[in-house]
Amino acid sequence: MIKVVILGNGNLAFHLTNQLLKNVEVNLVQVYNRSLEKIQYLKSKTSITNNLTDLKEADIYILCVSDAVISSISKQLDFKHKLIVHTSGNTDLFELKSISNKGVFYPLQSFSKDKIIDFSEIPICIEASTENDLKILETFAKSISNNVYQFNSQQRNKIHLAAVFVNNFVNHLYHIGNEICDKNSIPFEILHPLILETATKITNLKPIDAQTGPAKRNDSITIKKHKAMLTQNQQEIYTLLTKSIYKTYGEKL
Amino acid sequence: MIKVVILGNGNLAFHLTNQLLKNVEVNLVQVYNRSLEKIQYLKSKTSITNNLTDLKEADIYILCVSDAVISSISKQLDFKHKLIVHTSGNTDLFELKSISNKGVFYPLQSFSKDKIIDFSEIPICIEASTENDLKILETFAKSISNNVYQFNSQQRNKIHLAAVFVNNFVNHLYHIGNEICDKNSIPFEILHPLILETATKITNLKPIDAQTGPAKRNDSITIKKHKAMLTQNQQEIYTLLTKSIYKTYGEKL
Numbered sequence: 001m002i003k004v005v006i007l008g009n010g011n012l013a014f015h016l017t018n019q020l021l022k023n024v025e026v027n028l029v030q031v032y033n034r035s036l037e038k039i040q041y042l043k044s045k046t047s048i049t050n051n052l053t054d055l056k057e058a059d060i061y062i063l064c065v066s067d068a069v070i071s072s073i074s075k076q077l078d079f080k081h082k083l084i085v086h087t088s089g090n091t092d093l094f095e096l097k098s099i100s101n102k103g104v105f106y107p108l109q110s111f112s113k114d115k116i117i118d119f120s121e122i123p124i125c126i127e128a129s130t131e132n133d134l135k136i137l138e139t140f141a142k143s144i145s146n147n148v149y150q151f152n153s154q155q156r157n158k159i160h161l162a163a164v165f166v167n168n169f170v171n172h173l174y175h176i177g178n179e180i181c182d183k184n185s186i187p188f189e190i191l192h193p194l195i196l197e198t199a200t201k202i203t204n205l206k207p208i209d210a211q212t213g214p215a216k217r218n219d220s221i222t223i224k225k226h227k228a229m230l231t232q233n234q235q236e237i238y239t240l241l242t243k244s245i246y247k248t249y250g251e252k253l
Numbered sequence: 254m255i256k257v258v259i260l261g262n263g264n265l266a267f268h269l270t271n272q273l274l275k276n277v278e279v280n281l282v283q284v285y286n287r288s289l290e291k292i293q294y295l296k297s298k299t300s301i302t303n304n305l306t307d308l309k310e311a312d313i314y315i316l317c318v319s320d321a322v323i324s325s326i327s328k329q330l331d332f333k334h335k336l337i338v339h340t341s342g343n344t345d346l347f348e349l350k351s352i353s354n355k356g357v358f359y360p361l362q363s364f365s366k367d368k369i370i371d372f373s374e375i376p377i378c379i380e381a382s383t384e385n386d387l388k389i390l391e392t393f394a395k396s397i398s399n400n401v402y403q404f405n406s407q408q409r410n411k412i413h414l415a416a417v418f419v420n421n422f423v424n425h426l427y428h429i430g431n432e433i434c435d436k437n438s439i440p441f442e443i444l445h446p447l448i449l450e451t452a453t454k455i456t457n458l459k460p461i462d463a464q465t466g467p468a469k470r471n472d473s474i475t476i477k478k479h480k481a482m483l484t485q486n487q488q489e490i491y492t493l494l495t496k497s498i499y500k501t502y503g504e505k506l
Binding site: 067090108109110112115121122123125147149151154155157158159161162163164165166167168169170171172173174175176177178180181183184185186188189190191192193194195196197198199200201202203204205206207208210211212213214215216219222225226229230233236237238240241244245247248 | 320343361362363365368374375376378400402404407408410411412414415416417418419420421422423424425426427428429430431433434436437438439441442443444445446447448449450451452453454455456457458459460461463464465466467468469472475478479482483486489490491493494497498500501
């Protein structure tokens with residue numbers, strides 16, 4: 001059985017801890033966090049500590065910490081022949097400064113503490129510096145998810161970048177839709193079926209083939225009418241995205 | 254039973270025709286289209302015509318035509334005491350130039366011919382110029398969907414505008430995500446779970462509370478790194494949306 005220590009207490013640490021506690025192929029031997037108080041709830045389920053020099057022996061040490069501290073924390077994990085992995089989409093494998101073996105375990109999903117997550121469908125991107133470590137990491141990842149991918153750090157950076165567009169930026173457009181609704185006494189719920197259909201559609205159709213709307217068909221009357229209803233900030237976004245859509249298809253029409 | 258004539262042959266006409274043919278509360282008495290050839294497939298199921306002077310008697314005439322021709326086609330429907338409705342989100346009720354009674358039947362969804370649609374969950378926005386017409390339209394709409402809303406033309410314009418943000422623009426961001434993947438030999442499918450989770454999350458959480466990512470936390474190192482990986486067009490979009498997210502939360506933090 002693979003022995004694992006989790007370091008951190010963010011959303012990913014929370015969900016991963018819960019997954020590993022019920023994972024029959026993995027023994028979660030310890031959870032570390034700077035503040036012991038925040039992981040007290042785990043006391044009856046596994047060992048907890050707030051001292052990096054008290055870490056138990058394990059096969060994999062998983063850093064579920066913010067990008068900025070990966071380097072400094074990993075430097076303090078100076079045991080040999082262990083696998084230290086970070087969980088960041090945006091951080092190079094070699095930002096790990098431990099003398100131990102190095103790897104990356106990046107689950108491509110947006111985690112919220114108050115929303116249950118089914119790990120089995122989450123794509124997990126792995127990377128390691130040796131073939132042997134990659135095998136250990138692959139076995140571990142496959143005990144959690146059916147979608148395990150191997151990518152190098154450059155590719156993982158690109159995945160993280162693409163995720164910013166389809167998650168962060170998309171959510172901001174949802175927010176603008178919500179603002180427009182609120183301002184006009186329209187329940188935002190009315191947009192939910194459209195939002196879900198838009199997201200579902202591109203699992204069968206390439207986004208470029210799913211595009212519709214005034215920008216694609218260069219319907220300048222509608223575009224002008226829309227712009228007149230927007231705040232300055234919304235208008236800037238509307239104009240730029242409309243131009244970008246038009247350029248995408250203008251060359252193809 | 255409500256007698257209905259559909260005019261048009263686009264994606265909405267196609268799906269609405271199929272719905273009405275199996276709707277036990279509605280009798281679809283005729284489908285009109287300028288080109289008879291394109292609606293030949295309906296010949297065995299209902300009356301078809303390409304002649305506006307040959308329209309059968311009905312309670313509701315539904316214009317499933319492009320915004321630009323609503324006015325000119327409705328002008329030719331000069332029978333009295335009938336309800337003529339258009340299906341446009343972006344067109345005022347009084348763009349209908351018929352001497353008949355006027356209404357709007359706007360299903361808020363994105364339709365593709367090759368994708369089956371369950372009408373029962375689609376929000377339908379109705380409007381009419383008299384109370385009596387509104388009642389007829391409401392009865393009709395409720396025979397199709399469980400989500401029937403009454404809005405005036407100004408509100409419907411705003412709904413259509415919000416839909417452009419959460420459907421057209423969101424899909425374009427999916428397209429940019431796809432471009433980034435293609436360029437770096439990453440299967441776009443890897444983003445599907447994140448895309449679906451992002452869309453599902455806001456059915457329980459307001460988008461403003463679901464926001465995550467480097468723009469919200471003003472993580473300038475990640476933002477700079479991301480920008481360096483983008484084409485000029487992608488970079489412009491990244492910069493503007495990042496600025497807009499930061500402004501949204503900057504004032505709140």
